[in-house]
Amino acid sequence: QVQLVESGGGLVQAGGSLRLSCAASGRSQSLSTYTMGWFRQPPGKEREFVAAILWSGGSIRYADSVKGRFTISRDNVKNMVYLQMNSLKPEDTAVYYCAADYLGSTLSTSIRPYEHWGQGTQVTVSS
Numbered sequence: 001q002v003q004l005v006e007s008g009g010g011l012v013q014a015g016g017s018l019r020l021s022c023a024a025s026g027r028s029q030s031l032s033t034y035t036m037g038w039f040r041q042p043p044g045k046e047r048e049f050v051a052a053i054l055w056s057g058g059s060i061r062y063a064d065s066v067k068g069r070f071t072i073s074r075d076n077v078k079n080m081v082y083l084q085m086n087s088l089k090p091e092d093t094a095v096y097y098c099a100a101d102y103l104g105s106t107l108s109t110s111i112r113p114y115e116h117w118g119q120g121t122q123v124t125v126s127s
Contacts, residue, residue: 002034002116004098009121012088016125020083022098022118032076035104037114038083040094040123047097049109051083061107066092088125095120 008020020038024031037052051062051072060072071084081098099114108114 002031002100004100004116004118006096006098006118006121009096009123011124011126014088014090014125014127016088017084017086018088018123020085020096020098020121020123022081022083024079030076031074031079031081031100034100034102034116035107036072036074036081037099037101037108038072038081038096039099039111039114040092040096041120042091042094047111049111050096052107052109053081054105054107055103059107061109063109085123088123090125090127093123093125095122 003025005023005025012018035055038050039047040050041047049063053060053072053074069087074081097120098118100116101113
């Protein structure tokens with residue numbers, strides 16, 4: 001069992017930047033064997049895919065809506081996953097979640113393969 005904790009959310013003006021972090025907590029929980037994803041849930045909408053990175057770090061996938069603005073990365077030594085968000089727009093306002101898929105071989109855009117989820121962090125972009 002791996003427990004995920006997101007941080008770094010907040011209120012930012014349109015055009016600004018935020019960096020979200022996701023850390024594993026618990027006894028000796030390593031993220032190095034998990035394909036990691038970031039999802040978000042805007043107010044009144046369903047949870048949607050944002051970005052994913054393979055457990056090895058060798059492959060990355062982005063939603064079209066964030067491509068060129070967001071960057072997902074991971075540091076398996078520090079047991080961390082990050083989402084750098086630049087040029088933020090009001091439509092990026094959502095609760096952002098990190099998720100883990102054990103040895104996931106595909107960068108799934110569906111929530112189904114991800115077994116573990118964090119509690120979420122709120123990102124609000126004002127116009």
